[in-house]
Amino acid sequence: MTTATTTSHDDHHHGPEKGLMRWVKTTNHKDIGSLYMWFAFIMLLVGGAFAMGIRAELLQPGLQLMEPQFFNQLTTMHGLIMVFGAIMPAFVGLGNWLIPMMVGAPDMALPRMNNWSFWILPFAGGILLSTFFMEGGAPAFGWTFYAPLSTTFAPDSTDFFIFAVHLLGFSSIMGAINIIATVLNMRAPEMKLMDMPLFVWTWLITSFLLIGAMPVLAGAVTMMLTDRNFGTAFFDATGGGDPVLFQHIFWFFGHPEVYIMILPAFGVISHIIPTFARKPLFGYSSMVYATAAIAFLSYIVWAHHMFLTGMPVAAELYFMYATMLISVPTGVKVFNWISTMWRGSMTFEAPMLWAISFVFLFTIGGFSGLMLGIAPADIQYHDTYFVVAHFHYVLVTGALWSIIAATFYWLPKWTGRMYNEGLAKVHFWWAVVSVNVLFFPQHFLGLAGMPRRIPDYSLQFADFNLISSIGGFAFGASFILLTYIVIDCIRNGKPTTARPWEGAKGLEWTLEPKAQYHSFNTPPSRKLIEAESQNS
Amino acid sequence: MRKLTAVFGLLLSFNVFAEYGLNMTEGVTSISRDIYGLHMMVFWVSVAIAIVVFGAMFYSMFTHRKSKGAVAANFHESTKAELIWTIVPMIILIGMAFPASKTLIDLEDTSKAQMTVKITGHQWKWQYDYPEEGISFISNLSQDSKDAVNGTDAERENADNYLLDVDNHLVLPVDTAIRFLITSNDVIHNWWVPDFGVKQDANPGFINDAWAKIEKIGTYRGQCAELCGKDHGFMPIVVDVVSKADYKKWVAKQQAAKAATLAKSSKTWSEDELITLGQKVYNTSCSSCHGVTGKGVPGAFPALKGSPIATGPIEEHMSIVLHGKAGTAMAAYKNMLNDADIAAVITFERTAFGNQMGDLVQPSDVKSAR
Numbered sequence: 036m037t038t039a040t041t042t043s044h045d046d047h048h049h050g051p052e053k054g055l056m057r058w059v060k061t062t063n064h065k066d067i068g069s070l071y072m073w074f075a076f077i078m079l080l081v082g083g084a085f086a087m088g089i090r091a092e093l094l095q096p097g098l099q100l101m102e103p104q105f106f107n108q109l110t111t112m113h114g115l116i117m118v119f120g121a122i123m124p125a126f127v128g129l130g131n132w133l134i135p136m137m138v139g140a141p142d143m144a145l146p147r148m149n150n151w152s153f154w155i156l157p158f159a160g161g162i163l164l165s166t167f168f169m170e171g172g173a174p175a176f177g178w179t180f181y182a183p184l185s186t187t188f189a190p191d192s193t194d195f196f197i198f199a200v201h202l203l204g205f206s207s208i209m210g211a212i213n214i215i216a217t218v219l220n221m222r223a224p225e226m227k228l229m230d231m232p233l234f235v236w237t238w239l240i241t242s243f244l245l246i247g248a249m250p251v252l253a254g255a256v257t258m259m260l261t262d263r264n265f266g267t268a269f270f271d272a273t274g275g276g277d278p279v280l281f282q283h284i285f286w287f288f289g290h291p292e293v294y295i296m297i298l299p300a301f302g303v304i305s306h307i308i309p310t311f312a313r314k315p316l317f318g319y320s321s322m323v324y325a326t327a328a329i330a331f332l333s334y335i336v337w338a339h340h341m342f343l344t345g346m347p348v349a350a351e352l353y354f355m356y357a358t359m360l361i362s363v364p365t366g367v368k369v370f371n372w373i374s375t376m377w378r379g380s381m382t383f384e385a386p387m388l389w390a391i392s393f394v395f396l397f398t399i400g401g402f403s404g405l406m407l408g409i410a411p412a413d414i415q416y417h418d419t420y421f422v423v424a425h426f427h428y429v430l431v432t433g434a435l436w437s438i439i440a441a442t443f444y445w446l447p448k449w450t451g452r453m454y455n456e457g458l459a460k461v462h463f464w465w466a467v468v469s470v471n472v473l474f475f476p477q478h479f480l481g482l483a484g485m486p487r488r489i490p491d492y493s494l495q496f497a498d499f500n501l502i503s504s505i506g507g508f509a510f511g512a513s514f515i516l517l518t519y520i521v522i523d524c525i526r527n528g529k530p531t532t533a534r535p536w537e538g539a540k541g542l543e544w545t546l547e548p549k550a551q552y553h554s555f556n557t558p559p560s561r562k563l564i565e566a567e568s569q570n571s
Numbered sequence: 572m573r574k575l576t577a578v579f580g581l582l583l584s585f586n587v588f589a590e591y592g593l594n595m596t597e598g599v600t601s602i603s604r605d606i607y608g609l610h611m612m613v614f615w616v617s618v619a620i621a622i623v624v625f626g627a628m629f630y631s632m633f634t635h636r637k638s639k640g641a642v643a644a645n646f647h648e649s650t651k652a653e654l655i656w657t658i659v660p661m662i663i664l665i666g667m668a669f670p671a672s673k674t675l676i677d678l679e680d681t682s683k684a685q686m687t688v689k690i691t692g693h694q695w696k697w698q699y700d701y702p703e704e705g706i707s708f709i710s711n712l713s714q715d716s717k718d719a720v721n722g723t724d725a726e727r728e729n730a731d732n733y734l735l736d737v738d739n740h741l742v743l744p745v746d747t748a749i750r751f752l753i754t755s756n757d758v759i760h761n762w763w764v765p766d767f768g769v770k771q772d773a774n775p776g777f778i779n780d781a782w783a784k785i786e787k788i789g790t791y792r793g794q795c796a797e798l799c800g801k802d803h804g805f806m807p808i809v810v811d812v813v814s815k816a817d818y819k820k821w822v823a824k825q826q827a828a829k830a831a832t833l834a835k836s837s838k839t840w841s842e843d844e845l846i847t848l849g850q851k852v853y854n855t856s857c858s859s860c861h862g863v864t865g866k867g868v869p870g871a872f873p874a875l876k877g878s879p880i881a882t883g884p885i886e887e888h889m890s891i892v893l894h895g896k897a898g899t900a901m902a903a904y905k906n907m908l909n910d911a912d913i914a915a916v917i918t919f920e921r922t923a924f925g926n927q928m929g930d931l932v933q934p935s936d937v938k939s940a941r
Contacts, residue, residue, distance in 0.1 A: 096727050096734075098720050104801045104868065171870025177798045183775060184758040184800060188694075188900050190870055272776020273897070278759060279774060313637070315647040343761060343772045345779035348679040352672055359664045363657060370656045373628045380643040381636045391632065395625060402617035409667065411602075411674040412610045414770045415595050418761065418796040483592035484765045486796045489804030491720060493734045494727060495592055538643075 050552050059154075062146035063552065064131045069449070070153050071128025072442075076518075078120030078160060079435075083511055085113035090473075090507035093500050098491055106490035107175035108167065114178025115196075118296070119203045120160050122430065125438045126299040127152075127210045130238045132449065134214060136543040136550060137232045139223030139559040144216035145209075152209035159202035166192035177488060179289070182270035182281040186262045193263065197256045204249040211245035214238055223542075223558035229320065230568045232541055236323050237302030240330045241295050247334065248291035255284040279344045286337035294333040296430060298326055300397075300437030301368055304390050306541065307444050308372050309569065311387035312379025313538035318371040319570040325364035325371075332361045342413045351410050358408035362401065369398055384536070385459035389440035392467050393433065400428030403478065418488075421481025427474045439466075442521070447535040451549025452528025458520050466513040472506025542567050596765050599787040599812075603768030605674040613667060620663075678768070681782040684750030688743070692753075692760030692773035692795070694900060695802035695859055698907060699741050706825045709907055710737045711855045712805045720805070734807060735792040738855070741810045744818035748784040756902055758800060764793035764808055772797060785812045800900075801871075802859050836910040836934035842918070845931060849919025852912045857920075860900065865924035872900065876924035885930060888917055889940045905941060910934035 051057050051066065061067060088109050092100050101109075131149065135142055143149045166173040171190025174180065185193060218231070218239045231239075258281075261267040268274020270281045301322075309316040316322065339358040342351055372394050381387070403425040407416050416422060447453050476499040481487075485496045492500065534544040545563060546554050559567075597607045635641045689700040693709075700707045713736040719726040720734075727733045743749055753762050755773035763770035767783040785791075793808040813821065854863065860872040865881075867874035875881045880888050892913055895903035904913060914932040921928035 095724075097722065097724070102801075103804065104871070107798070107801065107803075169870070175801070181759055181798070184798065187898055188758050188800060272774075277777070279777070312635075313643040315645065317647050318649075318653055319647070321653050343770055345772060345774065345777065348676055351675055351679070355671060355675070356668060359668060362664065363660050366660050367653070367657060369624065370652075373624065373631065374649075374652065375647075376628065376631045377635065378641070378644040378646075379631070379635050380641045381632065382638070383632075383636075391628070394628065398621070398624065402621065405617065406610065406613045409609055409613055409671045411606050411671055411678060412613065414678075414768060415603075415606055415610065415765060417770060418798075479593045482595045484596070484794075486763070486794050486804070488798045489794075491734060491804050493732065 060150070062142070062150050064135050064143045064146070064149065065449075065550065065552065067143075067149050067153050068128045068130075068132030071124050071131060071156075074153070074156055074160075075121050075125035075128055075438075078116050078124065080514065081164070082113050082116035082121055083514060085109045085116065086507065087511050089113060090504040092490055093492070094504040095501065096492060096494055096497050101490070103490045104172060104175055107177075107488065108173040110488055111174050111177055111180075112163070112167070115163060115174075116160070117430075118178060118292070119200075120156075120163075122296045122434050122438070123207060124156060126238075126241075126296070126434075127207075129234075129299065129303070129438070129441055129445075130210075130214055133445065133543060134217055134235055134238060135221065136448075136546065136554055137235050137541055138218060138221065138226060139542050139555045139564070140217060140221035141553060141555050142221075143213050144221050145213045148209050149213055152206045152213065155202050155206040159199045159206065162195050162202070163199040166195050169195070179285060180259075181285070182259065182262070182278050186259055186270055189263070194260065197260050200256045201253055204253045207245050207249050211242035211249075214242045215246075218242075223555070223564060225558065225561040226564050229323070229570055230564055232302075232569050233305035233316065233319070233322055233326075234299065234302035237298040237305075237326050240326050241298045244291045244295050244298070244330055244333065248288045248295065251284060252288040252292075255281065255288065258284070279341070282341050282344060283338065286340045287334075289340065290337040291330075291333045293429075294329055296434045298330065300393070300434050301326060303437040303441040303444075304372060304393055305569070307386045307390040307440055308375050308394075309540070310444075310536050310538045311384060311390075312376045312381050314375060314379040315540075316371070316569050317374035317377075318367070321367055322371055325367045328364040329361060332357065332364070336361065339408055339410075339413075342410045343417050355408060355410040359405070362405050362408075365401055369394060369401075382537075384443075384456060385454070385463055386440050386444035386536075388460065388463045388467075389436055389443065392463075393436040393440060396428055396432035396436065396467075396471075400425055400433060403428065416481060418486055419481035420477040420485045420487055423487050424474050424477035424481060427477070431474070432470055439517070444536070445543070446521070446524055447528075447531045447548070448543055448546070448550050450525050450528060451530060451547070452524050453531045453535060454520055454524035454528055458516070458523075462513060462516045462520060465516065466510060469506050469509035469513060473503055473510050474506070476500075476503045476506075540567050540569060598766040598768050599785050599789070599791070600767050600769075600783045601786075602674070602678045602783065603766060605670075605677070606768045609667075609671055609674060612670070616663060616667065678781070681750045681780045683748045684782055685748045686744075687750045687752060688741070689752045689754070690762050690773065692755040692757075692762065692799065692806075693902060693907070694757050694800050695795070695806040696855075697737075697741075697760075697762070697806060697808060698756075699739075701822075704822050704826065706822065706829070707906075708739045708825075709856075710739045710741065710809070712736070712807060713738055714854075717805070732792065732809075734805065735794070735809070737807055737809045740790070741808070742818065742821050743785060743810055743812050744815045745785055745788050745812050747815065748782060751781045751783070752778050753781065754778045757900065759797050760795050760799045760806075761797035762793070762808065763796040764791050764810060766791045766793075767810075770796055788812050788814060801868075805859075832909055832911065836914075836938065839933055839935075840911070840914070840931075842931055845915045845918040846922060847915075848911065849915035849917070850923070852908065852916040853919050853923075856904070856908065856912075857916065865920070865926075875920055875926070877926065881920045881924075881926050882928060885917070885921075885932060885936075886940070888921065889913070889932065889937060892917060893937070893941060910937040910941075913937045 169192040174196045176185040258269040268276040270276050270278050336357045338354045480499045533548050691698040697710045715730040719730040753771045753773045755775040760773040769781045771779045771781040791810045795806045861875050865875040893905040895901045911934045914934045914937045917932045
């Protein structure tokens with residue numbers, strides 16, 4: 036495998052092709068990383084626009100802007116686009132950009148497949164979004180698409196949704212195979228597994244989650260497809276099937292999926308905090324083991340999403356205990372980050388602000404997760420705004436926060452230029468205040484009894500919905516500033532040095548200020564690897 | 572720091588503001604109180620952990636900063652620390668698992684029940700059956716709420732319990748252990764009354780159970796808690812909990828009303844009577860899909876205006892209303908509506924929306940078609 040990829044560019048050093056075809060034909064991990072990141076960003080804006088529609092309708096009681104069916108289409112597509120279009124591709128993009136540089140490899144192991152797995156995405160996303168314009172409208176059954184609402188009772192466009200999910204799955208599985216092959220086969224010969232940076236470790240483990248989980252999702256939508264079109268009855272009780280079976284299959288994918296979206300985030304944070312604390316990461320090996328433990332547990336807790344489906348009490352007890360266990364390795368990570376900060380010499384540039392607020396806000400999401408894991412209490416929380424608040428704290432102020440932190444942290448390496456720190460700080464405070472105005476009141480709404488996925492609500496919920504919507508609009512607007520900061524950095528940023536962050540460690544910082552188009556054509560030496568290792 | 576104080580201020584004021592709808596209800600059953608207790612226990616444990624963890628973090632952020640001349644230490648490993656923060660959380664978790672398990676086992680044990688109510692979810696209404704008393708009725712969102720959805724703020728404020736009110740309340744006796752058998756006729760619904768601590772999925776083709784012994788007379792409200800399609804937000808639950816004597820009176824009244832309805836279906840109805848009743852039945856049972864003006868929703872629900880069923884043979888029209896259409900959202904109404912209702916609504920559908928078929932369906936026709 037190594038020989039096949041190096042022969043293509045070992046004779047002469049060449050730059051990228053000119054023009055648009057560069058991006059269509061590229062097999063360069065940096066180009067493909069950028070494509071993934073821009074695609075994810077566009078999808079983030081699209082999914083965000085849907086969220087603005089949702090919050091606008093929920094601004095006040097009554098239906099002002101849309102029909103309930105369209106509201107359901109918005110919540111469904113918001114979830115699908117954010118999960119499959121924004122968060123996952125953004126992490127694959129970060130992985131593409133960073134993993135080869137971090138392990139001292141010249142490129143990804145399977146560069147052509149890399150190109151393919153990216154270029155599937157715009158088509159899959161396009162098919163998914165096109166359902167809005169079909170008769171009967173877009174899927175309106177929630178991103179969890181429970182049968183039979185998504186089978187017998189769904190519009191015809193659902194078959195396009197199924198096709199899009201299949202394509203997204205192909206793309207993810209190929210991306211995961213590529214990362215595993217790169218880390219295991221292309222790693223610098225002198226780099227041991229326990230020398231690898233945590234972002235590489237977390238992505239390696241995430242890849243195994245992807246390979247395990249995505250085929251299960253493909254199975255679920257295939258069964259939906261045959262139920263809908265070919266007369267099977269997997270999920271139809273009148274034909275001997277069971278609608279709860281769908282939920283078991285979906286969540287057997289869905290729970291690992293949750294960690295697919297958060298493990299790489301843990302990796303990012305484990306890079307940023309040591310850098311700005313100017314102190315080595317605390318407990319490197321326990322971080323690796325905790326990540327592996329979370330990944331393992333993520334496969335055996337799926338039914339905590341299903342406490343109300345009528346499972347036997349023994350199963351409920353088991354899934355409650357297993358779920359509670361997850362807080363142990365997750366806690367280890369939080370404690371390690373704080374120990375890394377402890378007695379450091381901290382500065383608070385934008386990446387650090389995002390990373391620290393990640394630790395704070397993600398932990399709040401972790402606490403509400405612990406509460407949700409208590410099966411009897413879940414009776415009152417389940418399918419309310421408390422759940423909405425919980426998963427937005429872990430996915431927005433968790434996963435998305437880490438992606439923004441990573442963008443600011445590695446943007447100098449990607450562009451050779453420095454972003455505007457003052458504006459970035461304004462943006463941070465704007466976003467972190469508004470996101471809490473947006474999501475914190477949703478805890479209260481849920482506890483007071485507001486179900487999720489409703490387009491209108493009784494008057495007692497009006498005040499907190501108003502506050503939440505105002506926070507939502509402010510948070511949405513913050514992305515205009517983010518767009519400006521990133522484009523301003525690319526076009527007008529001050530040229531920077533190879534290692535713009537004083538405390539940064541890692542092979543990527545040994546490259547040129549703007550990482551050269553082909554890096555590590557010769558693998559780094561043992562000495563360099565040891566000097567740049569997080570496991571010091 | 573201000574943010575921290577604000578967040579903590581909010582968290583700590585949880586109890587103080589309980590009356591203003593910030594916190595979970597304590598409810599009126601032993602289960603709901605146990606759940607509330609668990610909720611508050613885990614909440615305060617989380618607050619305590621948060622104070623320690625975030626306290627350390629913020630202390631470090633303010634003390635160990637470069638601008639204050641802090642010099643970085645170089646420690647990066649401590650097996651002792653790692654063991655402590657693995658084992659201590661484990662012990663805390665085990666401490667929480669005991670009461671949680673006890674409550675869970677208690678709430679899943681429905682064997683103590685003294686009476687049974689069967690609850691069936693439909694798109695988008697609830698059906699309540701008292702199998703022992705032979706009572707059955709459908710509960711729809713009340714008309715003034717329906718009207719206010721697209722109305723003014725004033726209309727919503729004047730509507731009785733906007734979106735939390737129904738035409739037919741579920742009536743239950745106080746201090747009686749009640750078993751709820753919960754199922755669905757179409758998609759998955761979820762029957763949730765927070766004050767009872769009862770929330771259970773209604774799965775089509777399967778029956779789930781839950782129980783409650785309600786300790787206080789009053790009116791309790793809830794909503795469907797599982798996305799079930801377009802009008803998921805518009806199928807609330809209202810339960811009147813009454814004294815045991817009042818409950819007996821209510822049962823007797825319902826049984827008498829049922830006998831009267833039966834008598835009505837054997838007589839021959841006039842066109843006006845059929846159309847008047849038919850319009851009422853249409854608006855509560857049919858209009859959410861087929862539309863108040865019979866135009867349906869293109870691509871999702873067919874129009875009745877000029878439809879081949881509503882302007883075709885009466886037998887087919889009756890058959891689809893009675894038995895539904897397999898593989899679609901069209902439900903079978905034979906167990907939801909009585910003969911007179913079905914006869915009236917079919918007559919109405921064939922006369923209204925410009926269909927002008929001019930044929931009448933009598934309750935006796937429906938009875939023989941069943």
